[in-house]
Every structure is written in structure tokens, then in C-alpha cells.
Amino acid sequence: xxxxxxxxxxxxxxxxxxxxxxxxxxxxxxxxxxxxxxxxxxxxxxxxxxxxxxxxxxxxxxxxxxxxxxxxxxxxxxxxxxxxxxxxxxxxxxxxxxxxxxxxxxxxxx
Amino acid sequence: xxxxxxxxxxxxxxxxxxxxxxxxxxxxxxxxxxxxxxxxxxxxxxxxxxxxxxxxxxxxxxxxxxxxxxxxxxxxxxxxxxxxxxxxxxxxxxxxxxxxxxxxxxxxxxxxxx
Numbered sequence: 022x023x024x025x026x027x028x029x030x031x032x033x034x035x036x037x038x039x040x041x042x043x044x045x046x047x048x049x050x051x052x053x054x055x056x057x058x059x060x061x062x063x064x065x066x067x068x069x070x071x072x073x074x075x076x077x078x079x080x081x082x083x084x085x086x087x088x089x090x091x092x093x094x095x096x097x098x099x100x101x102x103x104x105x106x107x108x109x110x111x112x113x114x115x116x117x118x119x120x121x122x123x124x125x126x127x128x129x130x131x
Numbered sequence: 132x133x134x135x136x137x138x139x140x141x142x143x144x145x146x147x148x149x150x151x152x153x154x155x156x157x158x159x160x161x162x163x164x165x166x167x168x169x170x171x172x173x174x175x176x177x178x179x180x181x182x183x184x185x186x187x188x189x190x191x192x193x194x195x196x197x198x199x200x201x202x203x204x205x206x207x208x209x210x211x212x213x214x215x216x217x218x219x220x221x222x223x224x225x226x227x228x229x230x231x232x233x234x235x236x237x238x239x240x241x242x243x244x245x
Binding site: 025054056061062063064065066069109118119120121122123124 | 133135137171172173174176179187219221223233234235236237238239241
């Protein structure tokens with residue numbers, strides 16, 4: 022079964038609102054990464070959080086990691102229409118490979 | 132631009148054709164990856180090359196044949212594909228395959244098999 026699962030599968034919000042996406046995984050990890058993908062394009066790395074970190078910020082992005090619950094969340098504050106994309110979490114499952122979830126499709130309406 | 136380019140961007144081929152996908156990275160990375168992305172499925176890792184050596188073949192059918200002549204270039208040779216192979220094929224690179232680093236993705240090749 023897949024390592025990462027994002028929740029919700031789809032999210033629609035208005036510009037200016039915050040968007041929160043969650044990721045759950047099954048095995049222990051060294052780090053967890055979040056990626057963004059615009060429709061039909063490649064993925065773009067957003068942020069990496071290590072297993073010994075609990076929270077990380079990058080601009081309007083805030084990522085949390087709870088290793089006891091095997092879960093992570095990505096918060097995008099003050100969303101913009103340009104944030105419309107799919108967001109994926111990826112974990113390493115203590116290997117040298119990344120395993121991606123199915124993603125959350127975020128739609129931000131102007 | 133991520134520093135990873137892929138050609139062609141779109142490819143339509145018949146089941147009897149032979150074609151190749153090309154990936155090039157300009158980042159000085161040593162690890163390169165092929166992924167397959169199908170609708171409503173997680174991104175599937177196909178192959179990993181680390182310092183030009185294949186370190187991962189994720190049970191990929193032999194109709195997909197990778198080639199890595201150097202650390203900057205990666206090819207995926209295709210022959211006798213099936214319609215279910217239609218997908219977005221993504222190439223990525225990272226500093227090294229040892230441990231997990233940030234991966235940089237190309238824009239992908241949208242493949243349609245008729």
C-alpha cells in the first residue's frame with residue numbers, strides 16, 4: 022500500500038483564505054517533503070522537514086510533522102489564485118527513494 | 132525553470148512504434164529518476180540511476196528500457212507499448228541517490244499510445 026495519503030483529495034477556497042492539507046504515512050521516515058504540481062507539469066519542491074523537526078516555515082507555507090501520529094500538514098496562508106495546483110507529500114520510508122501520495126487538488130477562486 | 136529539461140513534451144505513438152524520451156539536467160546532480168504519473172494514481176517510481184549506474188528498477192516491464200550515458204542525460208526507450216502505458220512521464224534529478232534529497236523535476240512528456 023502507498024506510503025503517503027493526502028487529505029482532502031480536493032479543496033476549494035476563496036482568495037485570501039487559508040488552505041490546509043494533511044498527509045498520513047505508514048512507516049518511519051528520515052524526512053518528509055511537500056511538492057506542488059501545476060496541471061500537466063512537473064513537480065516543484067516546496068519544503069523538506071526532517072524527522073526531528075516539528076514545524077517549518079517558508080514564506081506563506083507552514084509545515085508541521087508529528088512522527089508519533091505519522092502525519093504532516095501543509096498550511097498555505099492568504100491563498101492566491103496562483104496557488105491553484107495539486108500538492109503532494111513524499112516520504113523516504115528510511116530508504117533512498119521517495120514515495121508520493123495521490124495529492125490534494127487545491128482550487129483557489131479569485 | 133527547474134534546470135531539468137525533457138523532450139518531447141508530447142508524444143503519440145502506435146503500439147508497434149519505437150520511440151525515446153530524453154531528459155537532461157543542468158544542475159550537476161548525480162542521481163536521475165524516471166517516474167510515471169497516471170490519472171488518479173500516485174506517482175510511480177520506475178528507474179533510479181546514481182552516478183550512471185542503475186540502482187532501482189521498480190518491476191518495470193521490459194518494453195521500457197532506460198539508458199544513462201552520463202550523469203546529465205537520461206533516456207527512456209519505448210517499444211511495443213500498450214494503451215495503458217499512456218501517462219505523463221516525469222524525469223527528476225537530485226544531488227545523490229544516497230539518502231533522500233530534494234528532487235528537481237522536468238516538465239514531463241505526455242505520452243499517448245494508440
